[in-house]
Amino acid sequence: MVSREIIEQALEKTMSGGADFAEIYIERTKTNFINMLGVRVEKIGDNELCGIGIRAYKGLRSVYASTCDVSRAGVMKCASQVAGCVNERTDAPLIRLTERIFPDVHAIKIVPSGADKRIKTEILRTAANAAKQYSDVISQVSSTLVDVDHTVWIANSDGLWCSDRQVRTRLAVVSVASRKGENQSGMCGPGARMGLELFDTTDPAAVGIEASRQAVVNLNADYCRAGKMTVAIENGFGGVIFHESCGHSLEATSVANGASQFCNKLGEKIAGDKVTAVDDGTIPNAWGSVNIDDEGHPSQRNVLIENGVLKSYLVDRFNARRMGTVPTGSARRQSYEYEPTSRMTNTYIAAGPDKNEDIIASIDFGLYAKSMGGGSVDPATGAFNFAVNEGYMIRGGKICEAVRGASLVGTGSEILRKIDMVGDDMQFGQGMCGSSSGSVPVCVGQPLIRVSELTVGGR
Amino acid sequence: MDFEKIKKSVAAAAKRAGVTEYELYFQQSESVDASAFRNELQRFSSSVGCGVCLKCMAGGRMGYASTEIFEPGTADELVRRAKENALLIEKDEKAFIYEGKGNYVPVADNTCALPGSEAVTAAALKCQSSAYAANPLVSDGTQCGAFAAKNTVRIYNSYGLDLSCVTGYEAIYAEVLETLGDETNTAFEIGLGALDSIDTSRVASIAASRAAARFGSGKVKSGEYDVIFDARRARDILETFCSVFFAKTVQTGMSLLKGKKGEIIASECVTLIDDPFSSSSPVNASFDAEGVPTYKKNIIEDGVLKTFLYNLSTADTDNTQSTGNASKASYAANVSTSPYCFYIASGEYTREVLFKKAGNGIYITEMKGFHAGADAVTGDFSIESAGFLIENGKQGAPVKEFTVAGNFFEMLKTITAISDTLEYSAPSGSTQFGAPDILVPGMSIGGE
Numbered sequence: 070m071v072s073r074e075i076i077e078q079a080l081e082k083t084m085s086g087g088a089d090f091a092e093i094y095i096e097r098t099k100t101n102f103i104n105m106l107g108v109r110v111e112k113i114g115d116n117e118l119c120g121i122g123i124r125a126y127k128g129l130r131s132v133y134a135s136t137c138d139v140s141r142a143g144v145m146k147c148a149s150q151v152a153g154c155v156n157e158r159t160d161a162p163l164i165r166l167t168e169r170i171f172p173d174v175h176a177i178k179i180v181p182s183g184a185d186k187r188i189k190t191e192i193l194r195t196a197a198n199a200a201k202q203y204s205d206v207i208s209q210v211s212s213t214l215v216d217v218d219h220t221v222w223i224a225n226s227d228g229l230w231c232s233d234r235q236v237r238t239r240l241a242v243v244s245v246a247s248r249k250g251e252n253q254s255g256m257c258g259p260g261a262r263m264g265l266e267l268f269d270t271t272d273p274a275a276v277g278i279e280a281s282r283q284a285v286v287n288l289n290a291d292y293c294r295a296g297k298m299t300v301a302i303e304n305g306f307g308g309v310i311f312h313e314s315c316g317h318s319l320e321a322t323s324v325a326n327g328a329s330q331f332c333n334k335l336g337e338k339i340a341g342d343k344v345t346a347v348d349d350g351t352i353p354n355a356w357g358s359v360n361i362d363d364e365g366h367p368s369q370r371n372v373l374i375e376n377g378v379l380k381s382y383l384v385d386r387f388n389a390r391r392m393g394t395v396p397t398g399s400a401r402r403q404s405y406e407y408e409p410t411s412r413m414t415n416t417y418i419a420a421g422p423d424k425n426e427d428i429i430a431s432i433d434f435g436l437y438a439k440s441m442g443g444g445s446v447d448p449a450t451g452a453f454n455f456a457v458n459e460g461y462m463i464r465g466g467k468i469c470e471a472v473r474g475a476s477l478v479g480t481g482s483e484i485l486r487k488i489d490m491v492g493d494d495m496q497f498g499q500g501m502c503g504s505s506s507g508s509v510p511v512c513v514g515q516p517l518i519r520v521s522e523l524t525v526g527g528r
Numbered sequence: 529m530d531f532e533k534i535k536k537s538v539a540a541a542a543k544r545a546g547v548t549e550y551e552l553y554f555q556q557s558e559s560v561d562a563s564a565f566r567n568e569l570q571r572f573s574s575s576v577g578c579g580v581c582l583k584c585m586a587g588g589r590m591g592y593a594s595t596e597i598f599e600p601g602t603a604d605e606l607v608r609r610a611k612e613n614a615l616l617i618e619k620d621e622k623a624f625i626y627e628g629k630g631n632y633v634p635v636a637d638n639t640c641a642l643p644g645s646e647a648v649t650a651a652a653l654k655c656q657s658s659a660y661a662a663n664p665l666v667s668d669g670t671q672c673g674a675f676a677a678k679n680t681v682r683i684y685n686s687y688g689l690d691l692s693c694v695t696g697y698e699a700i701y702a703e704v705l706e707t708l709g710d711e712t713n714t715a716f717e718i719g720l721g722a723l724d725s726i727d728t729s730r731v732a733s734i735a736a737s738r739a740a741a742r743f744g745s746g747k748v749k750s751g752e753y754d755v756i757f758d759a760r761r762a763r764d765i766l767e768t769f770c771s772v773f774f775a776k777t778v779q780t781g782m783s784l785l786k787g788k789k790g791e792i793i794a795s796e797c798v799t800l801i802d803d804p805f806s807s808s809s810p811v812n813a814s815f816d817a818e819g820v821p822t823y824k825k826n827i828i829e830d831g832v833l834k835t836f837l838y839n840l841s842t843a844d845t846d847n848t849q850s851t852g853n854a855s856k857a858s859y860a861a862n863v864s865t866s867p868y869c870f871y872i873a874s875g876e877y878t879r880e881v882l883f884k885k886a887g888n889g890i891y892i893t894e895m896k897g898f899h900a901g902a903d904a905v906t907g908d909f910s911i912e913s914a915g916f917l918i919e920n921g922k923q924g925a926p927v928k929e930f931t932v933a934g935n936f937f938e939m940l941k942t943i944t945a946i947s948d949t950l951e952y953s954a955p956s957g958s959t960q961f962g963a964p965d966i967l968v969p970g971m972s973i974g975g976e
Contacts, residue, residue, distance in 0.1 A: 295750045
């Protein structure tokens with residue numbers, strides 16, 4: 070799309086401002102979505118995005134410029150702008166790129182961007198029909214199939230020249246159950262770094278049914294009472310609690326600036342003995358996987374916490390400088406318009422020694438959070454808040470009535486220490502994670518875990 | 529991207545494909561941003577993005593296709609994709625290309641260039657040093673910055689409507705981190721205005737004193753309390769639930785305001801306004817994303833629901849006129865709905881009187897995690913909060929780590945008093961939110 074010759078010249082131009090490192094990121098992305106309201110196609114999005122981002126470092130300063138003008142003139146103008154901001158003139162170094170091919174471990178059988186849209190509408194119809202027919206109280210169903218075909222090329226002043234084509238597909242169904250002027254909703258949204266073959270193993274009808282099941286459970290539930298209690302958090306998307314309350318605080322974006330609850334804690338015990346947590350961008354076909362990160366570094370498996378001891382942060386190239394360490398293949402960005410920074414990929418608490426039934430049986434009074442919603446966190450203090458999409462009270466070691474409107478509130482460092490039982494069935498859930506470098510696909514995961522005490526918000 | 533050239537080549541491609549009704553929506557956005565770490569510049573970034581979206585009628589439906597790259601053949605490909613997409617749409621709702629009737633109130637175009645890198649960098653560094661000077665507790669991790677943004681929208685359609693709008697604004701922000709012993713607190717403040725005239729030390733010191741006031745926060749006992757939501761938080765609540773006022777949300781059964789037009793849905797002291805020409809907003813608009821002229825309107829007037837926000841399609845469904853609230857989240861997006869300067873009108877009470885009216889309760893100044901803890905479909909929210917006790921009509925000790933829970937629709941009806949101060953958010957797109965401090969009795973607080 071942009072020739073290697075132009076890229077070499079643009080890197081030389083960028084370095085001519087006195088930078089000690091320069092990088093060019095080029096992107097071309099096709100994004101399609103089809104949304105069905107009820108069982109009818111409501112809207113279709115069909116976009117092709119294209120642009121470049123040029124970055125330069127000078128010591129601990131970073132300059133970034135991006136443009137959608139990928140002509141020679143547009144690329145060189147962008148490079149000049151970056152050089153001008155570094156503004157310490159030197160002789161331009163000679164840059165010759167050496168192409169490098171990283172292995173692609175994510176086979177794609179049916180590339181969705183070119184597939185007949187009628188195949189996609191039928192997948193949606195199957196999901197929507199199943200959701201609608203689940204119960205008479207289901208008043209509305211919104212189903213969306215998104216597919217992204219994202220190709221990136223990365224070149225830098227070290228001579229690196231590499232690329233990755235990332236194809237992702239996701240189906241998300243939101244069901245609303247209504248009775249007497251009251252609405253409750255449920256959601257299910259599986260996705261993968263796969264093409265339409267995702268639906269060979271994921272039944273769209275099951276996705277619709279799951280969304281509606283949650284909505285109906287909530288419609289029949291009473292409000293959760295607020296207070297401190299023992300909480301059991303189910304596997305899969307339950308891992309969002311680790312993602313939000315701990316994962317973000319382990320990103321170099323927070324750590325390098327001293328704005329993390331886990332600064333200077335490497336080698337220290339920060340979590341319960343049974344907690345081992347991993348960020349692994351190499352899992353084949355997982356929603357958050359990448360062959361290379363957005364700085365051209367191969368993705369890797371990073372053990373963050375091992376048996377409760379903090380082992381590693383997630384580090385991008387720029388923050389590695391400030392921290393005096395090496396990058397961990399964790400640089401990510403939404404698009405060429407964003408400067409990359411350290412982000413999570415597929416992050417999970419690894420399977421532990423406990424049986425699910427023992428975890429529930431151990432709780433005399435508490436909350437069973439079967440399905441978690443999204444959450445947010447302040448990485449500096451670790452204060453977090455998550456919605457519980459589907460929750461039940463536990464009494465005398467048994468799961469009892471459903472409760473709605475519960476939220477989990479606390480701090481990351483506190484909850485990590487209070488995880489005292491870890492189940493043996495680890496599962497992933499998929500989501501989009503928003504931060505300073507935009508919105509990126511991530512998996513969260515964990516087995517069923519027990520937190521000995523946590524503030525439950527309700528009313 | 530040269531919009532004049534694109535207009536010509538798409539018009540020719542549409543003709544070749546037999547497409548007679550279409551609209552081109554072009555958007556170019558430029559921004560510059562600088563931020564500091566310690567007392568040095570850490571990051572500088574600039575971006576130029578632009579894209580064009582074609583929507584066209586085929587088989588009585590509207591289809592969209594968009595691109596950021598315009599090469600030979602792109603025009604024909606855009607028309608082909610948009611037409612194909614139109615033919616797959618199944619909804620009953622009618623779609624329209626606007627003929628261009630009505631009165632377009634002129635809005636001053638912001639045609640000046642973005643400030644240069646030196647000006648943005650200098651403003652960021654000045655704010656950073658003001659933050660360190662504001663309070664001895666201010667620590668490394670504090671990140672102040674400056675940015676400027678400019679947005680150009682062009683709309684051209686097959687009726688010959690040809691509109692242009694340029695908006696822009698500059699801002700500085702202070703994200704202050706303070707530490708004392710084991711305790712860390714953060715606070716944020718933003719100031720809008722020309723970079724060389726914003727009162728930087730005021731922005732920095734507001735953030736610094738907000739963070740400082742949080743040290744030694746205690747806990748609160750769970751229970752029902754009278755709550756004053758700080759203007760900034762009342763604004764967040766309004767933003768979170770604003771979609772319940774969109775006709776589309778109502779028509780699809782996702783808003784509990786269905787069938788409530790003309791009814792009392794809020795306390796008499798509540799008036800909610802949407803103003804595309806607000807003097808407090810730097811993103812005024814004389815036309816919406818379908819090219820329809822905009823105007824100021826009351827959504828809630830003295831507690832009574834007066835109208836929903838409409839675009840052309842949702843207005844047709846309700847057999848009414850568009851309120852000029854069509855919007856696009858980006859050039860590529862399908863038309864949806866959004867407000868302009870959307871605010872709760874200020875009330876009659878000073879802050880002091882509002883606190884006296886509350887007597888004893890909680891003044892909530894921080895709320896986090898709206899996207900997780902609030903559901904616009906049900907109106908329910910349960911949000912992690914922090915603030916101060918209200919004791920004998922005065923602001924008391926800081927408190928934290930509690931949730932405030934309630935229901936937006938119930939809350940609208942139980943607001944008892946509104947302050948005479950109004951604070952606005954930084955704009956996002958052409959939308960800005962505003963609210964005064966509001967007093968709501970009997971909110972459910974989850975603490976110890």
